[in-house]
Amino acid sequence: MLPAQAPGCQLLACCKAASVPETPWTGECKARGVFAETEIGRGDLIETAHCILVPRDEYETYFRHTVLEHYLFRTPSGDHLLALGAGSLFNHSAQPNVDYRVDGGAVVVRFYAARPVAAGEELTIFYGSKLWFVDRNASDSMQGHMDCADTSLAAVEL
Numbered sequence: 001m002l003p004a005q006a007p008g009c010q011l012l013a014c015c016k017a018a019s020v021p022e023t024p025w026t027g028e029c030k031a032r033g034v035f036a037e038t039e040i041g042r043g044d045l046i047e048t049a050h051c052i053l054v055p056r057d058e059y060e061t062y063f064r065h066t067v068l069e070h071y072l073f074r075t076p077s078g079d080h081l082l083a084l085g086a087g088s089l090f091n092h093s094a095q096p097n098v099d100y101r102v103d104g105g106a107v108v109v110r111f112y113a114a115r116p117v118a119a120g121e122e123l124t125i126f127y128g129s130k131l132w133f134v135d136r137n138a139s140d141s142m143q144g145h146m147d148c149a150d151t152s153l154a155a156v157e158l
Ligand SMILES: C[S@@+](CC[C@H](N)C(=O)[O-])C[C@H]1O[C@@H](n2cnc3c(N)ncnc32)[C@H](O)[C@@H]1O
Pocket: 023, 026, 028, 030, 031, 032, 033, 070, 071, 088, 089, 090, 091, 092, 093, 133, 134, 135, 136, 137, 153
């Protein structure tokens, strides 16, 4: 039988079905989120998400016109990364408790706790100031259009 996790790897978070309503204005069939399984210290590495590299030309021709646009992280070189596993399931908050770094060379996105997090808390990242959905955590969010170049995770460059 395979071990649940690799030796030396501490599991801090897992993705699970979140108790949030569906978001019909985005066409999501199931609204999921990432939640802390345990207390997490500020600066702790929560997740290293391995990714599929989407070259710039494929992004421009295909991906940016699809729902995957909302799941892509832009690299400094203009390529994009599609995070696998929990890396694609962090929801947005204007007061996020998770910071992230896109590493195009290693083809990973690393997620770090921006502050101490309690067990059970939802782990959120900041998508940017222009949102294409109504932020369920805020009343003053802006709504953009899906085909606007800076309304996606891809617009976030840290
Ligand atoms: C990267 S996905 C996050 C995972 C997504 N909840 C899922 O289950 O696939 C981005 C999408 O999640 C939804 N989302 C993320 N943060 C949200 C928020 N604060 N309020 C409402 N919907 C949110 C939006 O539909 C957005 O297009």
